Amino acid sequence: MSPVRRQTVEERVRASLHRRAAEIDVEPPPWEEAVGRASGVVVPLRPAEVDRPPAHLRAPRRRGGSRSGRDGWCLHRLSLRPVLATAAALLVVVAAAVVIDTRLGSERTDGEGQAPLSDGGPRQEDRAATLAVPDDLPSIPAPGGTDFRPDQAAALPLDTARPEVLEATGDPTELALLYLLEMGLDDHRLEEHGIQLQVDEFKSDEPTTDPSNGTVWWSTWNVDDGERLANGGVFLRRGQSGTGEAEPAWEIAGASTFETMVLLDVRRGGGTLRFTVNDLTADPAVLVLVDGTEVHEGELRGGNETFTLADPDPDDVVTIEVLHLVRGLRASITAMAVPPEDELVRVGDGTTLPARIPTPTTVRP
Amino acid sequence: MGATAGSTRWDDRLVRVYRDRYRDLVRLAYLLTRQRDVAEEIVQDAFIASRGKIDDVRDPFLYVRAAVVNRCYSWGRRAKLERERLPRPPDPADLAADEMWDAIASLGERQRAAIVLRFYEDLPDKEIAELLGCRVPTVRTAIHRGLRALRKVVTP
Numbered sequence: 083m084s085p086v087r088r089q090t091v092e093e094r095v096r097a098s099l100h101r102r103a104a105e106i107d108v109e110p111p112p113w114e115e116a117v118g119r120a121s122g123v124v125v126p127l128r129p130a131e132v133d134r135p136p137a138h139l140r141a142p143r144r145r146g147g148s149r150s151g152r153d154g155w156c157l158h159r160l161s162l163r164p165v166l167a168t169a170a171a172l173l174v175v176v177a178a179a180v181v182i183d184t185r186l187g188s189e190r191t192d193g194e195g196q197a198p199l200s201d202g203g204p205r206q207e208d209r210a211a212t213l214a215v216p217d218d219l220p221s222i223p224a225p226g227g228t229d230f231r232p233d234q235a236a237a238l239p240l241d242t243a244r245p246e247v248l249e250a251t252g253d254p255t256e257l258a259l260l261y262l263l264e265m266g267l268d269d270h271r272l273e274e275h276g277i278q279l280q281v282d283e284f285k286s287d288e289p290t291t292d293p294s295n296g297t298v299w300w301s302t303w304n305v306d307d308g309e310r311l312a313n314g315g316v317f318l319r320r321g322q323s324g325t326g327e328a329e330p331a332w333e334i335a336g337a338s339t340f341e342t343m344v345l346l347d348v349r350r351g352g353g354t355l356r357f358t359v360n361d362l363t364a365d366p367a368v369l370v371l372v373d374g375t376e377v378h379e380g381e382l383r384g385g386n387e388t389f390t391l392a393d394p395d396p397d398d399v400v401t402i403e404v405l406h407l408v409r410g411l412r413a414s415i416t417a418m419a420v421p422p423e424d425e426l427v428r429v430g431d432g433t434t435l436p437a438r439i440p441t442p443t444t445v446r447p
Numbered sequence: 448m449g450a451t452a453g454s455t456r457w458d459d460r461l462v463r464v465y466r467d468r469y470r471d472l473v474r475l476a477y478l479l480t481r482q483r484d485v486a487e488e489i490v491q492d493a494f495i496a497s498r499g500k501i502d503d504v505r506d507p508f509l510y511v512r513a514a515v516v517n518r519c520y521s522w523g524r525r526a527k528l529e530r531e532r533l534p535r536p537p538d539p540a541d542l543a544a545d546e547m548w549d550a551i552a553s554l555g556e557r558q559r560a561a562i563v564l565r566f567y568e569d570l571p572d573k574e575i576a577e578l579l580g581c582r583v584p585t586v587r588t589a590i591h592r593g594l595r596a597l598r599k600v601v602t603p
Contacts, residue, residue: 110469
């Protein structure tokens with residue numbers, strides 16, 4: 083008996099579309115009749131009844147060709163004024179909050195940038211403690227840095243117990259997409275707020291048909307004017323297969339936002355985690371997460387802030403994630419996993435590399 | 448401006464497309480809008496709007512097809528807004544549709560349009576991008592994510 087081959091999703095999509103299309107069997111009305119009818123009756127919506135169309139309806143994409151829907155464009159123009167007014171009001175509120183925060187003295191950081199973790203985070207009891215990183219603790223290469231190598235970095239933890247995550251580990255592009263999505267760079271939500279997320283296909287770092295390292299480049303754009311908000315890469319590598327039979331799954335070694343958001347001087351040891359975030363845009367909304375727990379949200383003072391924290395879990399990989407918030411949405415990400423201190427080895431130039439590629443035991447997201 | 452001999456000749460080209468490809472375009476519009484009546488309206492409207500505008504167009508069919516896709520895309524986004532404002536029970540005809548058809552309908556506008564243009568019209572990424580007014584990687588992403596979403600919801 084010959085085996086029955088199961089149809090792929092692509093084949094089923096094609097079959098379904100052609101089957102449905104074949105149900106439509108219409109003859110055109112006489113040309114003279116068609117051209118004699120009034121045009122513009124297709125779209126039944128009446129703009130006057132629409133209170134406040136969402137951004138994705140108000141912002142026709144102009145790049146790459148002409149577009150129809152001029153009335154949608156007009157709606158967009160008309161609604162700019164309240165949007166600007168709201169933005170201005172928000173700006174005033176944020177500025178006032180910053181001023182108050184500065185005058186009262188922030189609990190968030192001291193002169194060293196020491197940051198207690200928020201409620202629910204690790205080591206709440208260390209909130210008041212003075213933390214110090216040993217003087218000789220070398221830095222760990224961060225994504226985006228010249229010394230960062232995906233094959234030597236710790237992997238960002240993924241919940242491979244979830245079928246969609248496990249499935250994605252077989253395809254670096256899909257894994258990167260899933261990661262960005264899980265980290266809150268939701269393309270649907272972004273698009274509704276006038277931001278377009280673009281993710282390219284996986285690009286290998288090596289001239290081989292069977293690469294073990296590579297990058298998925300991404301960028302975020304303003305739909306209205308095509309202005310680029312941020313761009314960066316998700317760095318991937320093949321993991322180490324334990325069975326020797328299965329093809330090693332892809333892992334995420336880090337993510338970086340180029341030019342604008344830099345993670346540097348990452349040090350871990352002596353029960354302390356320390357790192358510096360450099361925001362070159364001086365963006366008023368930066369979210370910093372350690373192991374998924376918020377340690378900072380808002381402007382970085384001077385665009386450059388050092389965080390010194392009690393190590394949330396000295397025996398396990400710790401993740402650092404830095405996100406830009408644009409219109410309240412996560413629009414860019416820089417992220418890395420920091421291996422435990424006992425899995426680091428020091429190299430001659432003062433940087434620290436994992437002694438082996440750590441297998442994360444923390445399950446996230 | 449009155450009709451010239453030239454424009455009449457070009458309109459003849461349009462009329463030929465109308466007679467020969469009307470059904471194909473209605474089918475495409477139907478796949479994008481899921482409504483037969485709307486599909487016909489859109490196609491007729493696209494033909495009307497194309498009159499007098501195809502003098503320097505090499506292939507009137509491609510021009511009209513782009514107009515149809517744009518109108519369907521625009522209509523779909525507006526229909527979504529209307530649905531959000533006025534929630535309605537599902538159309539019984541839709542409930543009777545096949546699983547894959549329903550799954551395709553559940554995709555976002557861009558993903559659905561990209562899927563239809565790829566798997567029904569067999570268009571390359573570049574042409575899909577031009578039709579949808581986005582960039583090629585965006586099309587790839589939309590198709591990639593659309594197929595992934597379909598794999599999740601349809602029975603293997």
